[in-house]
Amino acid sequence: MRECVIVDGVRTPNGRAHKEKGWFRNKRPDELLTAVYDALFARNSQVKPEDVEAVFIGCANQVGMQNDIGRLAWLAGGYPESVPANTICQQCPSGMSAIEHAARAIMCGEGDIYIAGGVEDMQHVPIGAGLEFPPRVLQRYNPEELPMGPTAEKVAELWKVSSEDMLQMAYYSHKRAAAARDAGKFKNEIVPIEGEKEDGTKFMVDRDQWIRDNVSIEAMAQMKSPFKEGGVITAALSSPLTTGACALLLMSREKADELGFEYHLKYKAGVMAGCDPTIMGVGPIYAVRKLLERTGLTIDDIDVVEINEAFASQSLVCLRELGIEQNAPFKKTNLWGGALALGHPLGESGARIVITLNNIMKTDMPEAKYGLATLCGGFGNANATLWERVK
Numbered sequence: 001m002r003e004c005v006i007v008d009g010v011r012t013p014n015g016r017a018h019k020e021k022g023w024f025r026n027k028r029p030d031e032l033l034t035a036v037y038d039a040l041f042a043r044n045s046q047v048k049p050e051d052v053e054a055v056f057i058g059c060a061n062q063v064g065m066q067n068d069i070g071r072l073a074w075l076a077g078g079y080p081e082s083v084p085a086n087t088i089c090q091q092c093p094s095g096m097s098a099i100e101h102a103a104r105a106i107m108c109g110e111g112d113i114y115i116a117g118g119v120e121d122m123q124h125v126p127i128g129a130g131l132e133f134p135p136r137v138l139q140r141y142n143p144e145e146l147p148m149g150p151t152a153e154k155v156a157e158l159w160k161v162s163s164e165d166m167l168q169m170a171y172y173s174h175k176r177a178a179a180a181r182d183a184g185k186f187k188n189e190i191v192p193i194e195g196e197k198e199d200g201t202k203f204m205v206d207r208d209q210w211i212r213d214n215v216s217i218e219a220m221a222q223m224k225s226p227f228k229e230g231g232v233i234t235a236a237l238s239s240p241l242t243t244g245a246c247a248l249l250l251m252s253r254e255k256a257d258e259l260g261f262e263y264h265l266k267y268k269a270g271v272m273a274g275c276d277p278t279i280m281g282v283g284p285i286y287a288v289r290k291l292l293e294r295t296g297l298t299i300d301d302i303d304v305v306e307i308n309e310a311f312a313s314q315s316l317v318c319l320r321e322l323g324i325e326q327n328a329p330f331k332k333t334n335l336w337g338g339a340l341a342l343g344h345p346l347g348e349s350g351a352r353i354v355i356t357l358n359n360i361m362k363t364d365m366p367e368a369k370y371g372l373a374t375l376c377g378g379f380g381n382a383n384a385t386l387w388e389r390v391k
């Protein structure tokens with residue numbers, strides 16, 4: 001089996017998905033995706049677009065502007081028709097699934113150079129757009145328990161997660177994200193893109209829109225749940241509606257060496273796991289347990305963790321059940337903030353957390369051997385990937 005290494009990874013800043021306030025409200029998602037393709041080739045000139053074996057792009061809602069967006073953004077960018085693209089849907093883990101497809105293709109020798117990433121514009125293509133549930137699914141499950149917010153409420157209730165602990169998690173997510181941004185840690189992954197302020201002034205967006213500099217536990221504690229009467233999951237404890245795109249350049253280790261690339265992580269393993277869709281947020285528990293079992297590692301072998309904070313309740317429960325951390329501020333998890341602060345463009349985040357993990361392990365944790373990235377997804381899909389330092 002060959003080895004797959006991360007040569008590079010870039011992302012757009014995450015914008016608020018809002019038709020009046022979003023910095024990217026007048027951009028199409030294909031434009032954002034083409035911008036990250038462009039950045040990858042500009043930064044890695046040894047690779048020509050025609051050398052890419054295939055492109056895998058995750059996108060959770062493939063309707064309207066996002067229909068077959070991996071391919072259409074490639075063509076829209078003027079890239080060679082000879083390079084195919086596969087747009088993958090696995091709800092929130094779509095971007096991670098894209099990476100897994102590319103890594104496995106490299107490892108089994110189908111090709112040497114792949115692009116894998118994700119995109120979601122939750123303003124132009126809202127969550128659940130065009131979805132018609134199969135009636136038999138609605139008979140099997142309580143339809144009121146299937147949307148994402150109610151699943152987060154159910155997890156908070158079943159696992160008795162306190163509002164205090166969730167507020168603390170949200171607080172540190174924003175604090176860590178702001179600190180990372182201010183220290184320039186995202187510079188290596190963010191591609192500045194022109195956007196618009198609320199008043200219409202154009203500017204180069206080089207930072208994530210949702211990070212709150214004045215985050216306050218007291219203010220967040222006043223907010224009400226939009227999902228359930230008397231519920232606990234507020235907007236502050238939910239990943240906000242977001243627009244963004246990202247892509248990684250993945251390569252066989254031989255090809256990366258031949259082209260003279262620097263890299264430090266290889267794909268060690270990846271798994272998908274399924275769980276009850278009405279508590280979809282706990283999916284990473286099953287995915288990570290499976291991953292550890294298959295690799296013969298224990299949770300203590302993992303040095304750095306990126307878990308997508310879809311909601312505070314589910315990510316906290318996963319961290320606790322897996323024995324990773326109990327409460328924020330975390331020691332090895334989401335060190336540059338999580339989706340509560342950075343945002344969560346559904347099909348993008350699974351790839352974005354791998355890019356961030358790669359950068360954290362490069363700059364802040366140079367001694368770390370194993371990094372884990374994991375996330376839950378709508379209807380009970382979850383993924384986990386394990387990355388091992390090779391240099």
Ligand SMILES: CC(C)(COP(=O)(O)OP(=O)(O)OC[C@H]1O[C@@H](n2cnc3c(N)ncnc32)[C@H](O)[C@@H]1OP(=O)(O)O)[C@@H](O)C(=O)NCCC(=O)NCCS
Pocket residue numbers: 092127148149170212215216219220226234235236237238239240241310311344346376377378
């Ligand atoms: C929770 C949710 C319904 C809220 O959406 P919304 O009603 O459009 O609300 P917004 O996110 O715009 O926030 C509402 C207000 O609360 C404010 N707010 C949000 N988080 C806050 C915080 N941490 N502190 C203070 N104010 C906050 C917002 O800024 C906004 O006010 P503004 O317009 O003056 O800026 C939405 O974010 C959501 O559905 N999130 C989950 C998405 C999801 O399911 N993803 C998949 C996961 S698997």
